[in-house]
Amino acid sequence: xxxxxxxxxxxxxxxxxxxxxxxxxxxxxxxxxxxxxxxxxxxxxxxxxxxxxxxxxxxxxxxxxxxxxxxxxxxxxxxxxxxxxxxxxxxxxxxxxxxxxxxxxxxxxxxxxxxxxxxxxxxxxxxxxxxxxxxxxxxxxxxxxxxxxxxxxxxxxxxxxxxxxxxxxxxxxxxxxxxxxxxxxxxxxxxxxxxxx
Amino acid sequence: xxxxxxxxxxxxxxxxxxxxxxxxxxxxxxxxxxxxxxxxxxxxxxxxxxxxxxxxxxxxxxxxxxxxxxxxxxxxxxxxxxxxxxxxxxxxxxxxxxxxxxxxxxxxxxxxxxxxxxxxxxxxxxxxxxxxxxxxxxxxxxxxxxxxxxxxxxxxxxxxxxxxxxxxxxxxxxxxxxxxxxxxxxxxxxxxxxxxxxxxxxxxxxxxxxxxxxxxxxxxxxxxxxxxxxxxxxxxxxxxxxxxxxxxxxxxxxxxxxxxxxxxxxxxxxxx
Numbered sequence: 004x005x006x007x008x009x010x011x012x013x014x015x016x017x018x019x020x021x022x023x024x025x026x027x028x029x030x031x032x033x034x035x036x037x038x039x040x041x042x043x044x045x046x047x048x049x050x051x052x053x054x055x056x057x058x059x060x061x062x063x064x065x066x067x068x069x070x071x072x073x074x075x076x077x078x079x080x081x082x083x084x085x086x087x088x089x090x091x092x093x094x095x096x097x098x099x100x101x102x103x104x105x106x107x108x109x110x111x112x113x114x115x116x117x118x119x120x121x122x123x124x125x126x127x128x129x130x131x132x133x134x135x136x137x138x139x140x141x142x143x144x145x146x147x148x149x150x151x152x153x154x155x156x157x158x159x160x161x162x163x164x165x166x167x168x169x170x171x172x173x174x175x176x177x178x179x180x181x182x183x184x185x186x187x188x189x190x191x192x193x194x195x196x197x198x199x200x
Numbered sequence: 201x202x203x204x205x206x207x208x209x210x211x212x213x214x215x216x217x218x219x220x221x222x223x224x225x226x227x228x229x230x231x232x233x234x235x236x237x238x239x240x241x242x243x244x245x246x247x248x249x250x251x252x253x254x255x256x257x258x259x260x261x262x263x264x265x266x267x268x269x270x271x272x273x274x275x276x277x278x279x280x281x282x283x284x285x286x287x288x289x290x291x292x293x294x295x296x297x298x299x300x301x302x303x304x305x306x307x308x309x310x311x312x313x314x315x316x317x318x319x320x321x322x323x324x325x326x327x328x329x330x331x332x333x334x335x336x337x338x339x340x341x342x343x344x345x346x347x348x349x350x351x352x353x354x355x356x357x358x359x360x361x362x363x364x365x366x367x368x369x370x371x372x373x374x375x376x377x378x379x380x381x382x383x384x385x386x387x388x389x390x391x392x393x394x395x396x397x398x399x400x401x402x403x404x405x406x407x408x409x410x411x412x413x414x415x416x417x418x419x420x421x422x423x424x425x426x427x428x429x430x431x432x433x434x435x436x437x438x439x440x441x442x443x444x445x446x447x448x449x450x451x452x453x454x455x456x457x458x459x460x461x462x463x464x465x466x467x468x469x470x471x472x
Contacts, residue, residue: 015255081296081299108431109255109256110256110259110260110429110430110431110472111255111256111258111259111260111263114259114260114263114430114472115259118263135431135432135433135434135435135437136431138432138433138434139430139431139432139433141433142433142454175267175470175472176469176470186275186276186468187268187271187276187468187469187471188264188265188267188268188278188427188451188471189268189271189275189276189277189278190275190276191425191449191451191468192248192278192389192391192425194449195233195388195389195423195425195448195449196233196234196236196246196282196388196389196423197233197234197235197236197420198236198239198282199236200238200239
């Protein structure tokens with residue numbers, strides 16, 4: 004218990020992705036957390052999610068207490084998720100080690116985690132009609148920025164996250180051949196403003 | 201044929217091509233830009249308008265701006281003082297975006313590069329104040345689960361609010377020239393990403409340019425930059441599809457999206 008290791012699960016502030024909360028409190032996942040040395044499980048269940056979270060907690064009570072994990076949840080935080088991302092990164096407490104973030108595929112949350120450089124498992128919500136979130140998760144997983152997982156294989160994803168940790172890439176990406184025009188936002192703004200210097 | 205019948209036939213024949221030609225003129229990215237004499241010239245105030253959506257759109261817009269203002273490479277570093285006035289547009293009820301705009305403004309000024317005013321031993325006239333900003337609220341064009349039948353009405357309400365905010369500051373200056381010292385004018389550039397409000401705002405800006413309200417078109421104001429969400433990998437969003445051929449710049453963040461969007465899409469690497 005000397006080295007706290009946090010797994011932070013977020014379903015976003017407004018989205019109702021209760022199945023991710025359910026999966027994160029399931030017995031196989033909790034034991035996988037235990038196997039990988041996690042000490043804390045922190046969940047953001049979003050607006051109106053408290054009832055559901057409490058229900059899941061009641062069901063999982065026996066498993067939670069036997070796993071020795073500290074499980075806690077919150078609805079939303081207006082100050083943003085930065086604080087929780089840093090806790091998962093291992094910057095919260097003294098002697099803490101780096102954990103993992105598990106997130107719905109919202110681009111804002113993904114970006115937050117990438118900029119914090121904490122290993123990230125992205126679980127797109129399959130119930131959403133618009134599947135562009137899946138495309139983002141796939142594209143980022145192909146470039147090895149994140150682990151792309153479905154609800155069923157979260158324990159496996161936790162294993163993959165340990166691999167990802169070893170070769171965590173920095174964000175924003177270093178400009179390379181792919182980014183052929185590196186003038187950036189400033190360059191475009193200057194051109195449109197008519198700044199000639 | 202009576203006189204009125206003739207008129208009914210002839211008028212549309214004249215007006216429709218004329219309107220179409222006008223539309224092409226105002227949506228041509230090669231149209232005039234304002235004539236400027238150097239960056240931060242105190243005699244030539246500038247105005248940048250940034251549209252924040254909600255949730256992901258706001259997060260991406262601020263991530264992009266934060267990255268640009270804190271860039272280490274001088275050629276990529278956006279200096280916030282280049283814009284003497286900034287307008288932030290947020291949807292009504294979105295207090296989080298409004299707060300984040302204020303936080304950004306508080307954070308950004310110390311990042312600005314101190315300037316050597318004595319370059320070439322002649323003191324350059326350079327505006328070095330922190331400028332001003334507004335956070336303006338507009339009614340949302342469409343709530344997240346709003347039905348399509350009521351969308352036209354709410355879009356119209358949103359459009360009126362956009363008209364008011366775009367014409368909030370205007371000046372009468374010579375054609376092609378920036379406004380005078382200390383004045384505030386139309387936004388020079390509208391920077392937006394995906395929210396529906398942005399689509400309405402761009403459409404409103406085109407309407408203003410179409411009728412050259414207060415000379416906004418002849419004076420090269422209201423240029424538009426659209427940045428497609430980083431979350432769009434293969435296909436553009438609805439806003440993106442609607443705007444890809446009418447905004448001045450259309451930036452995408454995935455190379456495959458440049459091809460699939462067509463129009464004015466340009467891939468410039470990841471911006472967030």
